[in-house]
Amino acid sequence: MNDYREAPAGRKPLKRAYVAVMLWFVGRALQAAARADAEVGREFEALPEGFTFAMGILPAGPWMIVGKRAGRIRYLGWRPEGIALDLTLKIKHLEAAILMFTFQESTAVSTARNRMIVDGEVPPACAIVRILDIVEVYLLPKFIARLAVKRYPRWTWTRKLAGRTRIYLGAVLGR
Amino acid sequence: MESPRHFEFFCPIRIFSGSRALEHLPGELRALNASRPLVLATQGAADRGLTRILVKAFADSGMSLGLHEAAPESPDAAWIARVKRLCAEHRHDALLVMGDGPLVTAAKILNIAVSIGPEADLAAAAGDNRLTRPLMPFVVIPTGIDCEAVASSTVALGPWTFSSPALMAALVALDPRTIRPGDAGRDAAALSVARAHAARVIAAAPRNPVGEAYARAGLALLDRYGARAGKGNRRTRWALANGVLLAGCAQAHADPAEPDAAEAVVSGDPAAADAAPPPLPGYFEFLNGGRIVAGHDALGRIPAILAQLGAKNPLIVTDRGVAGAGLIDVVRDALRDALALETIADDVPVDSDLKAVRRIAELYRQRHCDSFIAIGGGSVMDTAKGVNIVVSENARDLMAYSGVGAIRSRLRPLIAVPTTSGTGSEVTQAAVIKDHEKHYKMAFISPFLLPDAAVLDPRMTLTLPPAVTAQTAMDALTHAMEAYTCLAKNPLSDAFARAAVALIGRHLLPVMKNPADGTGRLALAIASNLAGVAFSNSMVGMVHCLGHATGSACGVPHGVCMAILLPYGLEYNLHKTGRWTAELLLPLAGRTVCDTTPPEARAAKVIALVRQLNQDLHDASHGQHPRTLKEVVDRGLNPMIPRERLPEIVAAARCDGAIFYNPEEMDADDFRMVLEAAWEGVALDLSRIRTG
Numbered sequence: 001m002n003d004y005r006e007a008p009a010g011r012k013p014l015k016r017a018y019v020a021v022m023l024w025f026v027g028r029a030l031q032a033a034a035r036a037d038a039e040v041g042r043e044f045e046a047l048p049e050g051f052t053f054a055m056g057i058l059p060a061g062p063w064m065i066v067g068k069r070a071g072r073i074r075y076l077g078w079r080p081e082g083i084a085l086d087l088t089l090k091i092k093h094l095e096a097a098i099l100m101f102t103f104q105e106s107t108a109v110s111t112a113r114n115r116m117i118v119d120g121e122v123p124p125a126c127a128i129v130r131i132l133d134i135v136e137v138y139l140l141p142k143f144i145a146r147l148a149v150k151r152y153p154r155w156t157w158t159r160k161l162a163g164r165t166r167i168y169l170g171a172v173l174g175r
Numbered sequence: 176m177e178s179p180r181h182f183e184f185f186c187p188i189r190i191f192s193g194s195r196a197l198e199h200l201p202g203e204l205r206a207l208n209a210s211r212p213l214v215l216a217t218q219g220a221a222d223r224g225l226t227r228i229l230v231k232a233f234a235d236s237g238m239s240l241g242l243h244e245a246a247p248e249s250p251d252a253a254w255i256a257r258v259k260r261l262c263a264e265h266r267h268d269a270l271l272v273m274g275d276g277p278l279v280t281a282a283k284i285l286n287i288a289v290s291i292g293p294e295a296d297l298a299a300a301a302g303d304n305r306l307t308r309p310l311m312p313f314v315v316i317p318t319g320i321d322c323e324a325v326a327s328s329t330v331a332l333g334p335w336t337f338s339s340p341a342l343m344a345a346l347v348a349l350d351p352r353t354i355r356p357g358d359a360g361r362d363a364a365a366l367s368v369a370r371a372h373a374a375r376v377i378a379a380a381p382r383n384p385v386g387e388a389y390a391r392a393g394l395a396l397l398d399r400y401g402a403r404a405g406k407g408n409r410r411t412r413w414a415l416a417n418g419v420l421l422a423g424c425a426q427a428h429a430d431p432a433e434p435d436a437a438e439a440v441v442s443g444d445p446a447a448a449d450a451a452p453p454p455l456p457g458y459f460e461f462l463n464g465g466r467i468v469a470g471h472d473a474l475g476r477i478p479a480i481l482a483q484l485g486a487k488n489p490l491i492v493t494d495r496g497v498a499g500a501g502l503i504d505v506v507r508d509a510l511r512d513a514l515a516l517e518t519i520a521d522d523v524p525v526d527s528d529l530k531a532v533r534r535i536a537e538l539y540r541q542r543h544c545d546s547f548i549a550i551g552g553g554s555v556m557d558t559a560k561g562v563n564i565v566v567s568e569n570a571r572d573l574m575a576y577s578g579v580g581a582i583r584s585r586l587r588p589l590i591a592v593p594t595t596s597g598t599g600s601e602v603t604q605a606a607v608i609k610d611h612e613k614h615y616k617m618a619f620i621s622p623f624l625l626p627d628a629a630v631l632d633p634r635m636t637l638t639l640p641p642a643v644t645a646q647t648a649m650d651a652l653t654h655a656m657e658a659y660t661c662l663a664k665n666p667l668s669d670a671f672a673r674a675a676v677a678l679i680g681r682h683l684l685p686v687m688k689n690p691a692d693g694t695g696r697l698a699l700a701i702a703s704n705l706a707g708v709a710f711s712n713s714m715v716g717m718v719h720c721l722g723h724a725t726g727s728a729c730g731v732p733h734g735v736c737m738a739i740l741l742p743y744g745l746e747y748n749l750h751k752t753g754r755w756t757a758e759l760l761l762p763l764a765g766r767t768v769c770d771t772t773p774p775e776a777r778a779a780k781v782i783a784l785v786r787q788l789n790q791d792l793h794d795a796s797h798g799q800h801p802r803t804l805k806e807v808v809d810r811g812l813n814p815m816i817p818r819e820r821l822p823e824i825v826a827a828a829r830c831d832g833a834i835f836y837n838p839e840e841m842d843a844d845d846f847r848m849v850l851e852a853a854w855e856g857v858a859l860d861l862s863r864i865r866t867g
Binding site for chain 1: 837
């Protein structure tokens with residue numbers, strides 16, 4: 001039949017690269033925020049030792065893996081293979097991730113629109129979402145962060161400035 | 176407005192509608208075990224670049240698409256035979272149809288032909304419900320406004336007519352990028368026909384509340400966006416396609432009124448005129464997957480439904496409370512000789528339990544059962560769903576099927592007969608099973624968990640005590656109101672929610688005063704079902720979050736928490752969702768109250784009316800229905816929620832996922848503020864609610 005052809009699934013390398021960089025940076029920012037912000041520290045402290053979670057895009061990544069090791073929060077890279085995950089936040093496809101990481105859709109709206117699946121226990125998922133919201137407020141200027149979170153927090157400027165500086169430095173330097 | 180008496184509705188189409196809807200398809204196909212889809216598109220669709228958009232949407236999915244881009248506008252039997260060979264040759268396991276009308280119809284017949292084999296068998300499959308083999312996953316991607324054919328469960332080819340629910344599209348992806356302008360005259364005609372279809376379903380007597388919800392949602396979209404049809408942009412066309420689709424679903428599955436009767440709806444039915452003009456969300460999904468059967472003798476339909484599902488030896492799953500109340504006997508009497516209830520598991524615990532699931536699964540196997548009838552409340556439904564997973568998947572470890580989408584094939588037939596009018600669990604896609612030994616809860620979420628049928632019969636709720644009637648109805652009201660006001664709301668779930676609110680607003684207090692009111696009991700059962708459909712698609716928010724926490728910390732019945740906390744949830748979110756709350760005044764209180772309340776005062780009026788409803792239920796139940804958290808007492812009249820336990824509830828609320836869907840953020844201070852007000856029974860101080 002000459003009116004038939006196969007169309008192999010293509011790739012979107014630029015979008016994948018953008019999302020991979022964002023996940024890499026957020027992962028390292030989480031690691032830094034655990035030490036730079038008391039509220040984030042308390043949230044992570046409540047999670048059990050060895051707790052590991054991943055956030056990534058279905059079906060084949062990229063991923064961000066973060067875990068609690070020896071009492072400290074560590075960014076564990078972008079390959080989930082061989083790592084036992086307690087919680088996985090799965091974004092259903094790359095375009096949904098782009099909507100989220102270009103702040104066209106907040107995490108809450110993305111969840112409400114069924115673009116993200118939470119796989120694992122709900123209590124730690126709630127904690128991780130709270131942590132991600134805090135980190136977004138640190139990382140983003142207010143006019144963008146307001147698109148990403150439901151309510152922009154009323155923090156003192158010292159908390160915002162000191163935290164932002166430490167988290168950006170920590171994320172860049174990997175500490 | 177007339178109360179609903181008897182109706183059935185079945186339209187298990189999953190709707191994916193909005194921005195990037197196409198990108199959801201690879202994941203959904205994978206969940207249906209399909210990985211080699213064949214795309215059928217007309218040359219026109221290919222020329223307009225629509226297949227290219229689809230191929231791009233599958234990028235990074237690992238799936239390759241077979242593209243047949245020369246489907247004729249009106250395919251014939253020869254085309255079906257050719258494409259059937261193509262499917263076999265390339266081992267395609269799903270059909271994606273980009274088009275409408277005749278192409279969709281032909282693709283449905285093609286699906287039958289592929290699934291059942293040689294053409295000789297096609298004749299054997301003709302007729303009503305004679306399709307015995309499963310069809311391939313079937314996805315329709317409308318390319319224009321005229322997409323009514325999607326919903327039809329009847330197709331014709333030459334002398335044969337095929338009629339089966341299996342012929343409805345499994346998925347419809349309404350993506351604004353693919354809905355292109357068509358011939359102006361044809362589009363105008365499609366809108367006119369859709370509007371007439373919706374109006375006839377709304378005007379039908381006896382009413383079909385589910386069909387009516389589809390019709391009202393469709394008509395509201397057509398009314399709001401129809402004026403701009405000719406010069407509309409991509410979003411307008413998408414909205415209109417939604418309207419046409421919903422009108423088509425209503426028309427295909429609910430008996431319509433005569434055209435004359437529908438004139439009133441088009442030309443000024445107050446409810447239609449006041450139906451919420453729905454601003455559409457960027458994207459939404461919707462599934463109302465099970466058959467809904469309601470009526471004063473709905474139980475009598477069970478044998479026929481089971482036969483249609485190919486089952487004849489059901490296992491009855493229930494609990495001792497239901498059995499003790501004589502409800503199994505009610506079912507037995509209703510079924511008479513048509514079906515013997517031979518195998519009964521009546522030991523479902525109050526909380527669904529893994530051990531009970533294993534025990535009942537063993538009984539199912541021993542007795543060679545082939546289906547389930549779950550009679551009871553949420554725990555019974557969840558347990559039956561859990562047993563169904565075990566026996567259908569032959570599962571040794573139920574945990575392997577927990578989470579989202581782990582179940583990938585149809586389960587055994589399950590008919591749900593709710594005995595309360597509140598939980599809506601007869602129409603949800605979820606089950607929660609607790610492992611009491613290891614102290615954890617497993618959540619299972621899958622469209623395959625939807626019961627095949629929900630049977631709503633007022634005889635099953637006639638004996639509910641007044642306090643239980645009150646709390647379960649308030650649970651349903653909360654489902655509806657939170658579905659209407661939380662983040663995942665969409666036009667169709669809104670229509671279900673409004674219908675539920677209207678039925679509860681009208682029938683709850685009369686039923687409290689006259690518990691034997693069968694018409695009112697049926698209306699409440701239907702309302703609970705409608706609210707269940709609404710919230711299982713739009714989810715719930717802070718009222719459920721705090722309610723779950725209060726229930727788990729202090730053992731308070733869920734409906735009681737809902738009743739007390741509902742006005743606080745509406746109040747807390749008022750600055751973000753006041754508009755939606757205000758729109759609920761009409762269904763809750765009726766036209767007179769709505770018309771005499773200024774628009775800016777309607778949201779506050781709704782909150783006041785919910786509080787008044789709690790007061791009226793308190794009076795009607797002789798004080799058994801509590802109005803505040805401090806009034807909640809156990810059987811020994813001891814307070815169940817001492818004030819000092821509020822911090823415990825706050826801690827539990829921070830761990831509840833319902834908060835994801837709440838419009839406003841809540842931290843521990845916010846939870847505490849709301850709980851303290853609800854404990855005292857005072858309104859929230861709106862100036863203390865933080866915004867930002």
